[in-house]
Amino acid sequence: MDWDKLRIFHAVADAGSLTHAGDALHLSQSAVSRQIRALEESLNTTLFHRHARGLILTEQGELLFDATSAMVKRIDAATARIHDSEEEVFGELRVTTTTGFGSLWLAPRLQKLYDKHPELNIDLMLEERVLDLPMREADVAIRMKEPSQADLIRKRLMSVRMRLYAAPGYLDRFGTPHTLDELATHRLICQNPRSAQVTAGLQLVQTLLTHDIHGTLTVNNYFGVLQAVISNLGIGVLPDYIIEDFPSVVRVLPEIESNEVPVFLAYPEELRQSKRIAAFRDFVQEEIVAHRTSRKLMGAE
Incomplete structure (x- = not known):
């Protein structure tokens, strides 16, 4: 199957619009439309319902979008591993944690990480839902329980009450x-x-x-x-x-x-060699040590 057509289909499904997908891909709306029609003809099925407010995936379109989403995540993982073979720490790192921990503890400390690695870009996703790390919904997670997903490297950071x-x-x-x-x-x-x-x-x-x-x-x-x-x-x-x-x-x-509530840091096994992950992990561990020292001095433990 033609990857270019799948790439264009994925962009349209994600944007819900031929125009917006074309803008993202730097293609005209007519070029995007031709590629979608050609893909539908090759599969002998309809992938989108058209209506005034945009495009909605058909059942067959949903199946194909699930497949292209998995492909995109795998490509992102491969790209990350290629970038991580470089000596410098740079690029995007997607971090997920709870709203409370992320806003009250992690975010106020990130300046130290940026000072050390100014070319690192953090995408901080604060939500209670546990994101799927093996499926690359995020690169690294800090959670208030031990992760149950397979193929994860995990480290207990501290305890909270x-x-x-x-x-x-x-x-x-x-x-x-x-x-x-x-x-x-x-x-x-x-x-x-x-x-x-x-x-x-x-x-x-x-x-x-x-x-x-x-x-x-x-x-x-x-x-x-x-x-x-x-x-x-x-x-x-x-x-x-x-x-x-x-x-x-x-x-x-x-x-x-x-x-006691255990706090764990976790990331996919395939990112074991990631320099961005290593930089973030070391930063968090250093801040945990400083946090423990501060609490002891304050008599909080």
Whole structure:
């Protein structure tokens, strides 16, 4: 099958438009249309439904798009490995992690990585969904559980616990609770129990909510919880890694915390020799060591 036609088909399916695909491929709309018609004729099937708002894949088109998507990912992987044979660290590195860890811990530290490798481009994908690393949805992941996918190199980085925190301004106004019964008279800020989150954090929230909490504010990620806490809205359930960068935040009820949550770094076996992966891995490990040292000095452990 003609790869050029498949390449053009993939661009059209991805863009949902002949015009947009043509712009991306630097081809005229008529040239793209001719290639799609020729491909449909060679397969003796219709790949797209045409309508006023654009193009929609037929069932046969979906099957072909799945195949071309897998081909593109494999080509991207091969290209990455070729680039990684060079001495310098450069090019795009797609990193995925949770919204909380990525926004509160990782992103504020990336300047150090850029200072060391200025030609490295990070595509930071923050979401709770676990991306498929072997299928190259991302190059490297930092997750709050050990990855279950096969053919991954994984390394445990550290452990996290969810704890209770508040801003001094809030505690000055409403007082510091010393028991769970006293916590019930405060506003609890936490992730919505229905939102995606680590099991240990969910279990802690569910336990706290059994104590007839006076009021709640629920958010679907820890970044939002933190912003509410530092805005003096209440006492928040937050991961302990936030303390280093927000030293004014005060821990409340220190005997209350979640079970331990392991943090893992993982990447595909085929990227074992990647210099970009190695640079990112070494950077994260160095920051973890500095993070642990800072927490010990602050007495957080």
